[in-house]
Amino acid sequence: MERLAIRRRPLLLLPLAVVVVAGVGFVELLQQAKEGRYNPHKVPNLLVGHPVPAFTTGPAPPGTGFSAADFQHLSHPVLVNFFASWCLPCHAEAPLLTELKDHGVAIWGIDYSDSKAAFHGFLAADGNPFTRLGDDPNGAAAVAWGISGVPESFLVDREGIIRWHLGGPLSPPVVADTLMPLLHKFA
Amino acid sequence: MIPELGNFALALACCLAAAQAVLLLLGAERRDARLMAMAPGLAFGQLIAIATSFAALAWSNAISDFSVQNVAAFSQSQAPLFYKLTGTWGNHDGSILLWCLVLAICGATVGAFGANLPATLRARVIGVMGAVAAGFLLFALTASNPFTRLSPPPMQGQGMNPLLQDPALAIHPPILYLGYVGFSVPFAFAIAALLERRVDAAWGRWVRPWALTSWCFLTCGIALGSWWAYYDLGWGGFWFWDPVENSSLLPWLTGTALLHSAIVVEKRESLKVWSVLLAIVTFSLSLSGTFLTRSGILNSVHAFAVAPTRGLFILALLGLVIVPSLLLFAFRAPILAPAGLFAPVSREGAIVLNNILLCSIAAVVFTGTLYPPFAALVAGEQLSVGAPFFNSTVLPLAIPLVLAMSLGPTLSWKRAALFPALLRLWWVALAAAAVGIIVALGWHGLAALGFAGSTWLILGAIRDIAARVRLFRLPLSESLSRLAGVPLGAIGAAIAHAGLGVTIAGISGMTFAAQRVVFLHPGQATDFAGYHWALTALDHVPGPDFNAEVATLPASRDGRIVAVLHPADHTFPVQGTDVTDTAIRTNLVVDLYTALGAVHDGGAEVRLRYDPLAPWIWLGALVMAAGGGLSLADRRLRVGAPARRPSLPSPPGGGRRPARAAG
Amino acid sequence: MRRLLPLLLILLSALPCSAATPILTPALTPAEEARATAIGSQLRCLVCQNESVEESSATLAANIRQIIREQVAAGRTNHQIMQWMTARYGDFIRLDPPFNRLTLLLWAVPVLAPALGLGIAFAASRQRRPPPAPLTEAEKSRLAALLE
Numbered sequence: 001m002e003r004l005a006i007r008r009r010p011l012l013l014l015p016l017a018v019v020v021v022a023g024v025g026f027v028e029l030l031q032q033a034k035e036g037r038y039n040p041h042k043v044p045n046l047l048v049g050h051p052v053p054a055f056t057t058g059p060a061p062p063g064t065g066f067s068a069a070d071f072q073h074l075s076h077p078v079l080v081n082f083f084a085s086w087c088l089p090c091h092a093e094a095p096l097l098t099e100l101k102d103h104g105v106a107i108w109g110i111d112y113s114d115s116k117a118a119f120h121g122f123l124a125a126d127g128n129p130f131t132r133l134g135d136d137p138n139g140a141a142a143v144a145w146g147i148s149g150v151p152e153s154f155l156v157d158r159e160g161i162i163r164w165h166l167g168g169p170l171s172p173p174v175v176a177d178t179l180m181p182l183l184h185k186f187a
Numbered sequence: 188m189i190p191e192l193g194n195f196a197l198a199l200a201c202c203l204a205a206a207q208a209v210l211l212l213l214g215a216e217r218r219d220a221r222l223m224a225m226a227p228g229l230a231f232g233q234l235i236a237i238a239t240s241f242a243a244l245a246w247s248n249a250i251s252d253f254s255v256q257n258v259a260a261f262s263q264s265q266a267p268l269f270y271k272l273t274g275t276w277g278n279h280d281g282s283i284l285l286w287c288l289v290l291a292i293c294g295a296t297v298g299a300f301g302a303n304l305p306a307t308l309r310a311r312v313i314g315v316m317g318a319v320a321a322g323f324l325l326f327a328l329t330a331s332n333p334f335t336r337l338s339p340p341p342m343q344g345q346g347m348n349p350l351l352q353d354p355a356l357a358i359h360p361p362i363l364y365l366g367y368v369g370f371s372v373p374f375a376f377a378i379a380a381l382l383e384r385r386v387d388a389a390w391g392r393w394v395r396p397w398a399l400t401s402w403c404f405l406t407c408g409i410a411l412g413s414w415w416a417y418y419d420l421g422w423g424g425f426w427f428w429d430p431v432e433n434s435s436l437l438p439w440l441t442g443t444a445l446l447h448s449a450i451v452v453e454k455r456e457s458l459k460v461w462s463v464l465l466a467i468v469t470f471s472l473s474l475s476g477t478f479l480t481r482s483g484i485l486n487s488v489h490a491f492a493v494a495p496t497r498g499l500f501i502l503a504l505l506g507l508v509i510v511p512s513l514l515l516f517a518f519r520a521p522i523l524a525p526a527g528l529f530a531p532v533s534r535e536g537a538i539v540l541n542n543i544l545l546c547s548i549a550a551v552v553f554t555g556t557l558y559p560p561f562a563a564l565v566a567g568e569q570l571s572v573g574a575p576f577f578n579s580t581v582l583p584l585a586i587p588l589v590l591a592m593s594l595g596p597t598l599s600w601k602r603a604a605l606f607p608a609l610l611r612l613w614w615v616a617l618a619a620a621a622v623g624i625i626v627a628l629g630w631h632g633l634a635a636l637g638f639a640g641s642t643w644l645i646l647g648a649i650r651d652i653a654a655r656v657r658l659f660r661l662p663l664s665e666s667l668s669r670l671a672g673v674p675l676g677a678i679g680a681a682i683a684h685a686g687l688g689v690t691i692a693g694i695s696g697m698t699f700a701a702q703r704v705v706f707l708h709p710g711q712a713t714d715f716a717g718y719h720w721a722l723t724a725l726d727h728v729p730g731p732d733f734n735a736e737v738a739t740l741p742a743s744r745d746g747r748i749v750a751v752l753h754p755a756d757h758t759f760p761v762q763g764t765d766v767t768d769t770a771i772r773t774n775l776v777v778d779l780y781t782a783l784g785a786v787h788d789g790g791a792e793v794r795l796r797y798d799p800l801a802p803w804i805w806l807g808a809l810v811m812a813a814g815g816g817l818s819l820a821d822r823r824l825r826v827g828a829p830a831r832r833p834s835l836p837s838p839p840g841g842g843r844r845p846a847r848a849a850g
Numbered sequence: 851m852r853r854l855l856p857l858l859l860i861l862l863s864a865l866p867c868s869a870a871t872p873i874l875t876p877a878l879t880p881a882e883e884a885r886a887t888a889i890g891s892q893l894r895c896l897v898c899q900n901e902s903v904e905e906s907s908a909t910l911a912a913n914i915r916q917i918i919r920e921q922v923a924a925g926r927t928n929h930q931i932m933q934w935m936t937a938r939y940g941d942f943i944r945l946d947p948p949f950n951r952l953t954l955l956l957w958a959v960p961v962l963a964p965a966l967g968l969g970i971a972f973a974a975s976r977q978r979r980p981p982p983a984p985l986t987e988a989e990k991s992r993l994a995a996l997l998e
Contacts (some may be wrong), residue, residue, distance in 0.1 A: 012460075012516065012521070015467075015516070016510065020510070025560070025564055026479070026502055029484045032564075038560075038564075040484060040560060040563075041899060043942060044942050046936075046937060046939065046940045047938060120787075131351065131479070138916060139909065139916070140912060140913065140916070140917060143913050143917050145938070146939055151894075182332070265957065421907075422905055424901070486900075531975060539971050547963035551960050554955070554956055554959040558953070562952055566952050568952060569940060569942040570940075570943050570947050570952070571941070571944060571947065573894060573902070574891075574945055574947035574949055575945050576945070576947060759901070
């Protein structure tokens with residue numbers, strides 16, 4: 001009986017092994033979550049490193065709209081920014097975009113799922129930080145770019161390759177530590 | 188003053204729980220009768236202390252004492268009193284206190300009903316429960332103290348989550364916790380048995396009522412949550428395979444397995460090691476379910492925001508409960524020698540199959556729920572495991588389970604012949620096949636499978652009772668008088684099995700559900716699913732702490748109004764959220780379901796649904812729980828029964844015996 | 851629940867889980883419509899993440915439904931449409947995870963778990979149990995008395 005018991009012991013330790021592995025994994029995940037490296041809700045964007053996807057936007061006065069073809073012969077990198085007037089973080093982000101524009105950064109804005117009147121209200125209240133503007137009323141461009149919310153920003157280099165993506169509003173530390181070095185790199 | 192009293196009572200409860208653990212486990216080890224005799228006293232003392240503490244928090248909520256941080260953060264003075272009270276457990280800190288309260292209730296109940304248990308076993312069971320309680324009370328005291336004061340107190344609370352202002356969701360946590368925490372008793376019995384080095388038929392008999400009670404509550408709790416999702420979310424979904432739902436399903440699956448394997452322990456002294464493991468695993472899953480879903484690691488929409496430090500505390504606590512238990516199991520389990528032998532084809536064999544399948548489903552759900560975070564950890568890739576995965580993998584395991592459910596009760600204990608058993612089910616099988624073929628020809632393959640399974644289960648349950656009373660073989664009056672002699676346990680089991688059949692029928696019926704989303708102005712109407720739906724009015728109605736847009740939507744058939752539905756959209760200005768209030772008209776066969784979407788330009792987006800058999804999903808769960816409850820009333824399962832009436836042996840398979848014997 | 855998410859994500863992004871967008875879908879045949887619905891229910895809504903694109907009332911989900919319908923109308927295969935989606939959102943958007951090296955264990959468990967269970971049950975049933983303890987003198991005499 002005792003011999004049998006010893007022979008079967010590895011199997012009896014199986015539940016413990018599962019618990020220990022899961023426990024160690026959870027400690028690490030909690031640690032990563034604490035440091036902001038892991039977020040189960042974060043939607044990945046796999047377009048980074050790939051050319052700008054096929055898309056087109058309509059005119060959004062004063063902007064005339066733009067499409068994938070406009071990214072073919074660029075003289076400088078472009079920051080593509082998806083926004084909407086009904087999105088509070090977009091309003092919060094606007095002053096920072098204006099500041100970037102004043103530094104000579106080309107910002108192409110795509111107005112996602114918005115009404116014309118509200119869009120003009122946005123420009124009136126927050127100014128117009130965009131060098132080009134496009135309208136995306138039914139979200140076709142948004143989905144083509146793989147966005148999951150607004151605001152989202154992409155950096156496109158002179159060859160029309162997407163180099164960087166940010167889901168969420170730009171913040172001064174992100175601009176200083178990440179965006180500006182990238183702009184210099186791809187200038 | 189009251190919050191300080193609550194805080195003091197909480198600290199007292201923690202000390203009592205620690206004393207309960209140390210004194211009783213030590214007393215049992217040393218066979219010290221004086222120490223062991225303290226078990227009921229300590230358990231009751233702990234219960235009184237926690238109840239006082241909980242009452243203090245409820246009181247602070249009721250009078251909207253915003254100097255208590257917990258009340259200020261999650262309540263507001265305009266909320267109705269009922270929701271202020273239920274709001275006590277509507278947040279993380281309060282729900283932990285409720286969790287501890289339920290654990291103390293379980294401990295005290297063992298103390299109250301455990302007079303006939305061997306003294307060392309009782310002391311160990313209550314001691315183990317004290318140890319678990321001490322850990323969680325310490326957590327409540329230090330990391331998530333609900334009585335923390337604010338100075339100066341704010342004038343108004345930050346508001347209650349509008350979602351929690353719903354009757355079903357308000358009573359959902361206590362019922363679910365009674366289920367989760369109830370499994371602490373089988374767990375404590377398992378640990379105590381390992382400490383005693385002894386599991387016998389009596390152990391199975393003591394564990395079963397606890398497992399059964401917890402299972403009934405868990406079944407109701409899960410059904411309540413699913414029902415809430417159906418009527419509150421506004422698009423007719425009732426199960427999402429969300430991590431939070433999965434974590435309540437996991438202990439239900441292993442608990443169901445335990446319920447059945449404990450029968451084998453009791454009747455045949457077999458499956459002992461397995462049952463002990465199931466008891467440990469079920470409570471471990473309950474613990475993990477309540478706490479890990481709040482860690483923020485899993486992609487769930489049920490948000491209980493928890494600071495990562497708390498997450499680590501919880502994880503450490505889980506480790507302290509689960510790891511030593513499984514270690515003890517690994518070293519002591521080989522001592523528990525099985526006694527009863529049985530052939531693969533037998534009642535025991537069917538229960539083993541049931542256990543394998545239930546635990547396989549649990550393994551699939553467990554893996555699927557934890558896979559995304561671990562894939563991110565190991566490979567850095569983000570992936571999703573959703574409903575299509577679970578549906579396609581659980582279904583093949585559920586089919587043999589359902590088949591075995593009607594077959595098992597026809598088999599005799601120890602050794603049975605398969606062919607005669609199948610012959611006994613011939614008309615059940617014929618009916619199930621007929622239903623399946625009719626549905627498959629007329630409509631839909633998957634629904635056909637579901638309806639066939641449902642027929643098989645319900646008729647199988649009826650056949651079981653009919654065979655016991657020898658219906659149509661004896662005169663009807665004789666059969667009826669025999670019914671009184673059928674053990675309640677057997678009737679309860681048949682009802683519970685039929686209940687699952689009802690639920691499966693409901694789920695299958697929902698494959699025929701239809702919906703339409705239309706934009707209507709008052710005065711406009713649409714025809715859908717054989718009904719004429721008219722929007723006659725759209726009113727703005729102010730509520731106590733919300734503003735509502737209420738639609739008046741009569742649904743008529745053949746010119747006759749069947750129901751006047753009032754779907755609404757509630758906007759809560761304090762919280763800045765809005766909640767849909769669906770309107771459902773049910774005749775228990777079909778639900779006419781309406782939900783109000785966006786209201787603009789004087790009109791409203793209305794979602795109309797026609798949900799055949801939807802109520803059966805939750806009615807089936809209620810029937811299952813009722814079956815479980817009926818089994819509990821069986822004399823043979825009462826905790827006191829075996830000791831007081833040792834002279835009456837219980838015949839295997841439940842022979843004739845007056846169900847309501849005195850005593 | 852679905853209304854809770856905007857609260858969580860309010861600072862990051864702000865797509866409400868429910869919104870009204872008048873959508874002009876291309877006219878599809880019933881077979882095409884069924885195909886579009888099947889694809890939509892395999893995709894995770896990226897806003898209300900426990901719902902599928904087909905079930906969700908989020909604006910973005912409506913946008914994706916529209917794109918699926920356009921691509922179905924354009925005659926693209928299910929595989930092509932799925933690839934178009936995963937090229938943007940990765941496997942995160944697939945509610946049904948693909949079968950590959952990373953998901954090997956995930957897809958193996960539904961087979962491994964019952965196999966392991968049956969294996970253990972089989973081994974346990976074949977296990978020879980120890981012979982009963984030899985009878986004591988008292989038992990032997992009782993047995994002899996009973997046999998007589």
